[in-house]
Structures are given as structure tokens and as C-alpha cells.
Amino acid sequence: MNLFDNVNRQFDEAADILGLSQELRELLKTPYREITVAMPIRMEDGTLRVFKGYRVQHNGVRGPQKGGIRFHPDLVLDDVRALASLNTWKTAVVNIPFGGAKGGIQCDPSKMSQHELEMLTRRYISKISMVLGPTRDVPSPDLNTNAQTMAWVLDEYGRKNGYQPACVTGKPLELGGSQGREAATGKGVAICARQAWTQVLGRDLQGARVVLQGFGNVGSFAGKFLAEMGARIVAVADHGGAVRRGEGLDVPALFAYVRQNRGTVAGFPGGEAFDPATVWAQDGDILVPAALGGVLTQATAPEVRARLIVEGANAPTTPEADRVFRERGITLIPDILANAGGVTVSYFEWVQNLQQLFWDEAEIFEKEEKILIQAFHDVEEKVKLHGCTWRTGALVLALERVKKANELRGW
Numbered sequence: 001m002n003l004f005d006n007v008n009r010q011f012d013e014a015a016d017i018l019g020l021s022q023e024l025r026e027l028l029k030t031p032y033r034e035i036t037v038a039m040p041i042r043m044e045d046g047t048l049r050v051f052k053g054y055r056v057q058h059n060g061v062r063g064p065q066k067g068g069i070r071f072h073p074d075l076v077l078d079d080v081r082a083l084a085s086l087n088t089w090k091t092a093v094v095n096i097p098f099g100g101a102k103g104g105i106q107c108d109p110s111k112m113s114q115h116e117l118e119m120l121t122r123r124y125i126s127k128i129s130m131v132l133g134p135t136r137d138v139p140s141p142d143l144n145t146n147a148q149t150m151a152w153v154l155d156e157y158g159r160k161n162g163y164q165p166a167c168v169t170g171k172p173l174e175l176g177g178s179q180g181r182e183a184a185t186g187k188g189v190a191i192c193a194r195q196a197w198t199q200v201l202g203r204d205l206q207g208a209r210v211v212l213q214g215f216g217n218v219g220s221f222a223g224k225f226l227a228e229m230g231a232r233i234v235a236v237a238d239h240g241g242a243v244r245r246g247e248g249l250d251v252p253a254l255f256a257y258v259r260q261n262r263g264t265v266a267g268f269p270g271g272e273a274f275d276p277a278t279v280w281a282q283d284g285d286i287l288v289p290a291a292l293g294g295v296l297t298q299a300t301a302p303e304v305r306a307r308l309i310v311e312g313a314n315a316p317t318t319p320e321a322d323r324v325f326r327e328r329g330i331t332l333i334p335d336i337l338a339n340a341g342g343v344t345v346s347y348f349e350w351v352q353n354l355q356q357l358f359w360d361e362a363e364i365f366e367k368e369e370k371i372l373i374q375a376f377h378d379v380e381e382k383v384k385l386h387g388c389t390w391r392t393g394a395l396v397l398a399l400e401r402v403k404k405a406n407e408l409r410g411w
């Protein structure tokens with residue numbers, strides 16, 4: 001499976017609806033800039049290792065490039081291209097003034113010390129810093145990177161360029177991070193699930209049964225907010241195990257348990273353990289994949305029992321699985337809308353850093369909800385107009401916005 005091919009196949013469905021020429025398709029699919037760098041690091045055991053890092057800037061016609069930095073042993077350039085492209089469409093769907101980028105380092109952070117990770121992050125930033133900056137490209141955390149990593153990014157960038165907190169988002173609060181950023185993506189997932197379940201499918205969220213894959217940043221906050229909205233979280237699976245309870249899991253207790261238990265739900269006493277591989281087949285109304293890409297495939301899609309899927313993870317669904325869901329009448333709210341709450345609050349962080357004036361959490365969440373509900377309505381209009389899926393509707397909206405900006409700026 002090639003993630004970039006998958007994203008481009010989804011792009012083509014929207015491009016077909018808009019009747020885009022081959023020339024324009026090529027222009028909008030091709031990343032603006034791709035960088036590969038090598039980082040030699042002297043490890044604590046004395047060996048010298050050379051790590052590979054990437055930064056792909058996909059499209060910056062609507063504003064500075066924006067996207068996460070991922071640390072993963074299997075990271076390849078095509079994944080980075082795919083995720084950069086998704087970010088172009090995501091920032092356009094929520095109509096914030098950013099383009100789409102992504103970066104990362106091929107490494108296994110679980111086998112590295114904090115000191116080695118700091119050296120690696122600094123070396124990576126020093127090698128790509130000439131294309132970064134508040135008006136050029138603004139990184140943020142992604143898989144296996146966090147607020148501490150972003151603090152190193154801020155510091156390393158600042159060595160050459162002076163104090164510029166708007167050069168990176170997802171920072172610790174003490175260094176100019178934003179209130180609400182940690183919970184923002186999960187909150188957005190919950191808002192999209194609520195809108196789809198109540199407004200589109202006309203159901204009641206009270207007691208609606210939710211199945212989650214992943215209980216990390218996105219999954220745990222999505223679960224927390226959905227439970228607060230009245231839904232029951234009936235099954236949760238992650239890398240270490242899975243737990244279910246038909247009457248609904250005690251989410252605050254699970255939240256606390258996972259944070260004290262090496263990040264996994266395995267062994268949680270408030271429910272029955274089950275095989276995480278069977279998560280798709282768990283009985284529920286709403287399914288939230290919030291862990292890995294490419295997990296809903298031709299093989300797993302027929303197992304899904306939910307009426308609604310809300311993509312917390314990036315690219316969890318292959319085009320083949322999309323077709324299965326369409327045929328089975330399962331509504332799917334795509335990643336570029338469902339998990340856009342994170343980049344929306346990253347945008348607020350950038351704005352607050354530029355003006356050096358900070359907002360409280362209530363103000364952040366109110367602004368986030370307003371943007372997401374507007375985006376939800378904008379996508380719904382496209383879905384109704386073209387009779388297409390929500391993924392294609394979101395891409396049509398994004399393509400129109402990026403294409404218009406490109407035309408206005410000229411080639």
C-alpha cells in the first residue's frame with residue numbers, strides 16, 4: 001500500500017467532479033519542495049549512526065506551510081508526501097491561512113535516550129531551518145513527538161534566527177504554547193461525530209455507542225468529550241490490549257489508568273478484555289479510528305458494524321475500504337475534516353505568538369467549534385450538491401479553495 005497513491009486516488013475523485021484538467025491535477029498533486037537530510041549522531045554507546053530526515057512542503061499558496069514532525073522507524077518519503085498533501089486539503093477545508101507540509105525522521109524513539117532524541121531533533125532542524133519560519137513553514141508535533149520536541153525546535157531555530165515563538169506550534173505553555181492545544185484534535189473529532197450523528201443521521205447522541213481504536217492524544221480526548229456529550233464508550237483498543245463494557249466504560253477512570261499504565265488500556269479493571277484485532281467487529285454505532293493509517297482495508301471494512309465512522313487518525317481508510325463503506329451505506333467523516341481541530345488550534349497558537357497576546361481555554365474552544373461547524377456545513381453543501389461521499393465533498397471544497405488562490409497568485 002502506498003499512502004501517496006491512495007491520497008491521489010481520492011484527489012482524482014474530487015478532481016473528476018470539478019472537471020480539472022490533467023495539467024492542473026499535476027500541479028496540485030506535486031509537492032512544491034522536498035528535502036532529504038542525513039543526520040550523523042554519536043550515540044551514547046559510542047557508535048555513530050546516520051539518520052534520515054525529510055521535510056515535504058506540498059502547497060503554500062494559501063499561507064505558510066504547516067504540518068507535523070513524525071519520528072517512526074518505517075517512515076518513507078511517500079508517506080511524508082501523502083501526509084503533506086492531506087494537510088494542504090485539511091487547512092483549506094477549515095479555511096485557515098496555511099498550506100500543507102509534513103516532516104519526520106526515520107528512527108525508533110523507544111530505543112533512544114532523551115539526550116539522543118534532543119541531538120537528533122536539533123541536527124534535523126539545523127539542516128532544514130532555511131526553509132522554516134513563521135511566514136514559511138511552521139512545524140508541529142505528530143506521532144512520537146511532543147511539546148518537548150517542539151521546545152527543542154523553537155530553541156534550535158532561535159539560535160540562528162532569534163526568538164520567534166511563531167516558528168513552531170504545539171509548544172509547552174511555558175514557551176508560548178496555546179491553551180487547549182492538547183485536547184483540540186479529540187475535541188474536534190467529538191464535535192464532528194456529534195454533528196454527523198444528530199444533524200446528518202438524525203439520531204440521539206444520548207446513549208449512542210462508540211468504539212475507539214487508539215487511546216492516545218486523539219482517541220482519549222475524543223472519548224472524553226463524546227462521553228461528556230452523553231455517548232457511551234463501549235470498546236477501546238490500542239497497541240497493548242483492548243477493553244469493553246456494554247453499559248459504557250468509565251472514561252475519566254480509563255483516562256487516568258492509561259496515563260499511569262505505560263500508555264495502554266490493557267489490564268483496565270473496569271471492563272472485559274478482548275482481542276484488539278477484533279476492534280472493527282465490536283458492536284457500536286460510531287467508530288473512531290484514532291491510531292494508525294491504512295487500518296480500514298478491503299479485509300477489515302466488511303467487519304465494521306457502526307453506522308458512522310469519524311476518522312481521528314490520518315488516512316486510516318484505503319480507497320477500497322471507502323468503496324465498501326459507500327456500498328454499505330455507512331457514513332464516513334474524513335480525516336481532513338474530522339481531525340482538523342488540531343491544526344485549527346495550532347493556527348490560534350501561531351496567531352497568539354505573532355500578536356503576543358493570549359486567549360483562555362474557553363475562548364480557544366469556542367473559536368475552534370465555530371470554525372469546525374462552519375467547515376462541516378461547507379462540506380455538507382458539497383455533499384448535497386454533488387451527491388458524493390463526505391471525503392469527496394471535503395476534497396472538492398478544498399480543491400476549489402486552493403485552485404482559486406493559485407489562480408489569483410498566478411503560476
Ligand code: NAD
Binds near residue numbers: 144217239263313339
Ligand atoms: P498517540 O501516539 O498519542 O496515540 C496513538 C494511539 O494509537 C495509542 O493509543 C496507541 O496505543 C495506539 N496504537 C499504536 N499502534 C497501534 C496498533 N498497532 N493497534 C492499535 N492501536 C495502536 O498519537 P495521536 O497524536 O493520538 O495520533 C493518532 C493519529 O491521529 C495519528 O494518525 C495522527 O497522525 C493523527 N492526528 C493526530 C493529531 C494530533 O493533534 N495529535 C492531529 C491530527 C491527526
